[in-house]
Amino acid sequence: MDALRQMWRYVGDNQAFFVESLRIHLQLSGVALGIAILLCVPLGIWLARRLTLATPVINLVSALRVIPSLAILFLAIPYLGLNRTAAFVALTLLALPPVLINSYAAFRGVPAAVKEAARGMGMNTWQLLWQIELPLALPVVMTGIRTAAVEVISSAALATFIGAGGLGDFIARGFRLSSTPIMLVGAIPIALLALSSELLLGGLQRRLSAHLVR
């Protein structure tokens, strides 16, 4: 309890810095996730229709998963310098696999019989995608996005190691000073952000589903 009180006092004393770090953290994770969604959902849909190409592409993207995100960060330094760009690249690479793999699997999973029935009813490709495939695929696509969001929010803590800031600054500082309160100033908000992203995206998924089905 004492640590929590000290943590609270530290936040009060360093309000501007805390708000700035929180903003950077949200920006880092938000942009990375956004880019991953914009790239990978359409790519997933496209790949679901081109099976010969799908396997190599999916395997390649899955291979990205085995590179630790910290290594990606350090590897990016010589090319991108010590700034936020390197962090964006590393975090985006981290978000790609779950979004792509789930999008691909989701659209692959729409039963052929359903699609045939829709075509039989006279739907064109666009209507089929929008009215049949998307509502059916949405839960699995969203699961991928939720996984990516949690990964990106927690990994954004590593951005501190290349000077890109974010809530990881407090964790590094707390660790160096052996100060649990300062570490918690970073760790608790990151945990809360990850949890709330789950809730928020879960809610969004239900809304979208209801909207699309109607």
Place this chain on the structure above:
Amino acid sequence: MKKLIPLLLLTAMLTLLAACGNAETGDGEKGTLTIGSKNFAEQFILGEMYAQLLEANGYTVERQLGLGSTDILQTALVEGEIDIYPEYTSTGLLTVLKEEAVSSDRDAIYQQVKDGYAERFQITWLDPAPFNNTQALAVTRETSEARGLTTISQLAVQSADLRIGAAPEFFEREDGLPGLRALYGEMPFADEKQLDSGAIRYEALLNGDIDVVTAYGTDGQIGGYDLVVLEDDKALWPPYQVAPILLQSTLDDHADIAEILNPIAPLLDDRTMAELNWQVDGENIEPDEVARTFLIEKGLLESE
């Protein structure tokens, strides 16, 4: 019979294991000592020097080098996880004892920290090396010449145009930015970048991502990259001399540790230490190699 085979195999393996264990603890008739260190070049080199000299004098040595922050090492030493590690006088005084220095004289500070450790932790300090690995701020020679920047007082006037890159703890510790600001005035920087690793801090300075960097007096990079250390003209930073520290009880049990390790101290002045650090940080030679070559060169260790 079938059931017996795995049992026999297991017995054979266990016997083998026991035999290996015996072989390992057999030598080192004087006992085993664990050497710790913090995680930067100088500490790895010093830790290796202690380890190699003790080994040459019949001890079995376990290395726990690169353990991290002062608090981790202090705890490890008190709890007996490690037996000896190199610590700096003013770090001990300010970070561990949390006392104010009685004077800025290096001998007085050494005595103060030695007495404080003996009383509070029953830890003793062996002889200190003459070098002073004090904290410092450094800029590139280019920046220094373009802005006429050679002291921290001058920096305080120009800081609003400059970006600083510093270790995480620098922003919080009394001997870091808060202390500098208390002594030199507000000193607002255009940007404050927190950079965890020393190598990355220097890289950022050379790449032009920052203008001012936190450094240590014996960093090899200062000479290697031709940097200018800003003079601490109001004397915020006290002297940081290094010495091996260990529990008094360890020294009581092995009285010759002092005789074995004390001869290293007088050999290490600012320049020598910076050169050794540069061999590790700039030339990528392994710390154990750097330590061995140095000790052989100085006649403390026989060449194999």
